[in-house]
Amino acid sequence: xxxxxxxxxxxxxxxxxxxxxxxxxxxxxxxxxxxxxxxxxxxxxxxxxxxxxxxxxxxxxxxxxxxxxxxx
Numbered sequence: 001x002x003x004x005x006x007x008x009x010x011x012x013x014x015x016x017x018x019x020x021x022x023x024x025x026x027x028x029x030x031x032x033x034x035x036x037x038x039x040x041x042x043x044x045x046x047x048x049x050x051x052x053x054x055x056x057x058x059x060x061x062x063x064x065x066x067x068x069x070x071x072x
Contacts, residue, residue: 007034035062035069 007030014027036059043055061069 004034004038032062 011027011030011034014023014030018024018027039055039059039062043052043059046052046055058069
């Protein structure tokens with residue numbers, strides 16, 4: 001299971017100790033991974049079809065790069 005706090009700490013560490021733009025991009029990717037994981041978990045364990053569908057739409061928006069999909 002993914003531990004959100006550990007991944008976010010790693011992303012923060014990469015941002016704070018960036019040796020180049022690649023480290024900042026890696027931190028951004030880790031944050032997006034956490035968001036995708038949370039949405040996928042919500043989609044799988046939804047109590048209704050509508051809830052699952054809404055989570056799928058939100059995941060699609062996040063993957064496409066919509067800045068309003070989920071706060072980071």
